[in-house]
Amino acid sequence: MFENLSERFSSAFRSLSGRGTISESNVRDALEEIRTALLEADVELGVARQFCDEVMEKAKGREVTKSLKPGQELVGIVHDELVAFMGPEDSKLFLVDPAPTVIMMCGLQGSGKTTTCGKLAAYFKKAGRSVLVAAADLQRPAAVEQLQQVVEGVAEHAKGSARISFYGEPDKCAEYGKAVNAAVGVCRRAVEKARAERYDVVILDTAGRLHVNDELMKELEGVRVSVQPHQILLVVDAMTGQDAVRSAKSFHDRLKVDGVILTKLDSDTRGGAAITVKKVTGAPIKFLGTGEKFDALDEFSAKRMAGRILGMGDVVSLVEKAREEVSDEEAEKMAEKLAKGQLTMDDFLSQMKSLRRMGPMKQLLGLLPGVGSALKDVNIDDKQFDRLEGMVHSMNAAERRNIKLFNKSRVRRIAEGSGTTTAEVNRLTSQFEMVQKMTASLASGGMAGRMQAAKQMAASGGMPGMPNLPGMNFKGSSATVSPKAKFKQRKK
Numbered sequence: 001m002f003e004n005l006s007e008r009f010s011s012a013f014r015s016l017s018g019r020g021t022i023s024e025s026n027v028r029d030a031l032e033e034i035r036t037a038l039l040e041a042d043v044e045l046g047v048a049r050q051f052c053d054e055v056m057e058k059a060k061g062r063e064v065t066k067s068l069k070p071g072q073e074l075v076g077i078v079h080d081e082l083v084a085f086m087g088p089e090d091s092k093l094f095l096v097d098p099a100p101t102v103i104m105m106c107g108l109q110g111s112g113k114t115t116t117c118g119k120l121a122a123y124f125k126k127a128g129r130s131v132l133v134a135a136a137d138l139q140r141p142a143a144v145e146q147l148q149q150v151v152e153g154v155a156e157h158a159k160g161s162a163r164i165s166f167y168g169e170p171d172k173c174a175e176y177g178k179a180v181n182a183a184v185g186v187c188r189r190a191v192e193k194a195r196a197e198r199y200d201v202v203i204l205d206t207a208g209r210l211h212v213n214d215e216l217m218k219e220l221e222g223v224r225v226s227v228q229p230h231q232i233l234l235v236v237d238a239m240t241g242q243d244a245v246r247s248a249k250s251f252h253d254r255l256k257v258d259g260v261i262l263t264k265l266d267s268d269t270r271g272g273a274a275i276t277v278k279k280v281t282g283a284p285i286k287f288l289g290t291g292e293k294f295d296a297l298d299e300f301s302a303k304r305m306a307g308r309i310l311g312m313g314d315v316v317s318l319v320e321k322a323r324e325e326v327s328d329e330e331a332e333k334m335a336e337k338l339a340k341g342q343l344t345m346d347d348f349l350s351q352m353k354s355l356r357r358m359g360p361m362k363q364l365l366g367l368l369p370g371v372g373s374a375l376k377d378v379n380i381d382d383k384q385f386d387r388l389e390g391m392v393h394s395m396n397a398a399e400r401r402n403i404k405l406f407n408k409s410r411v412r413r414i415a416e417g418s419g420t421t422t423a424e425v426n427r428l429t430s431q432f433e434m435v436q437k438m439t440a441s442l443a444s445g446g447m448a449g450r451m452q453a454a455k456q457m458a459a460s461g462g463m464p465g466m467p468n469l470p471g472m473n474f475k476g477s478s479a480t481v482s483p484k485a486k487f488k489q490r491k492k
Helices: 003-014 024-040 045-059 070-086 113-126 143-157 182-196 214-227 242-255 272-281 302-309 315-325 328-340 345-357 361-365 384-393 397-401 408-418 422-444 447-459 483-491
Strands: 101-106 131-136 164-167 201-206 231-237 259-263 285-289 297-299 472-475 478-481
Touching (some): 003 070, 024 070, 045 070, 045 272, 070 272, 101 214, 113 131, 113 143, 113 201, 113 259, 113 297, 131 143, 131 182, 143 164, 182 201, 201 214, 231 242, 231 272, 259 272, 345 422, 384 408
Parallel strands (some): 101 201, 101 231, 131 164
16 A cells, blocks of 8 residues: 555655755755656645645745754655645544434445445444444345345454344335335435434445436435435545545535545555545545455544555554454563563464454554565565464474474474475474574563574574565664665665
């Protein structure tokens, strides 16, 4: 996500290296590159021009802070401007009293609207709110059945104990086109049911089209007038760039949308919609869809999104994901073991499972500052973790507690049991042994021991299961880019 945009921004910032001040003359070239990067990311032309003009106005004549370089100073200015373009920060959905709160979902076909209804239901379930999800898309074949499957999956597997239910009238699909108010009637009866059965929230999954047309808008306006939803949320496919922004503006002009949910941000999106949609429509971005799972719906933060675009990562989101998967009690137990240097294969397996629940490895590493661009051309196969788990599961209890028990026959047995090779098992155990030594050195507090352990772990190939990034090696206890890799980067 945003790799190309981040690269172009970084190139523009580097062009200011060695300058003592930020002036109109030495910023102009950098802004030309930034404008080109925005256009390539499918940012609307007028928005790109306005963005660069406002950055220039704020940058002209600004003295460089003594602790910063001109490029870093411009990063700060661009960051603040991105936040202003994508803001405000408030992504919360308000709930009304008396219940239920009625949320009307709208968007084009293929934008991920039905899946997002399920994710939003999971979001409320986690917050302890009961939800009724109504299928009001009577046009698309099997839309009612698809939503029912999604809602049932959320009710069974999503976190939280609050009730999640589905409401649909499949028989009304046959009436669609004959009865103009068929979808309106479904929505009205769903709200009545939610009120009678004391649900906290009603989510209305309305019909979409392949493109915005008057027939669609009249139907949605009929739902809005009849049901009077408290909030109207527009689902926008971030991969469609300016087309997404144009359709969002059309929806907003007719329905007065209260917020936008950007979907498919885990894909190879160029990022233009994220920067443009708020500026063009005036409707704030509320959530980001970052995957296919029920919990892959993140509250939007303009500051965090600006950090990702500029390659600064998003450590806050990474910490939040970790907190969701690891309890305080588990973290304390692990901290005690690390402090005593008593890490076992069972601990490693437990941590790996928690890590995998947080999301794809490449996506998680991309949240770390400066790592996203390094991962651009790196293929991280999450199936490798299946092989690691298979090796650990093939070990007996004694072997998991003490890897020093391993000999050739044990290694051969584990390799055969997990469908791997003896070389892979040996690599896992040697890397894990280095991790044990490093944690023991950290526990003892000796700097020399920490430095030596880091060197040994680097020599063994790094952390178990973690990808070796091209051109990365270790000096002391910190990772650096090798001279050969730097030459390749300059050559590109």
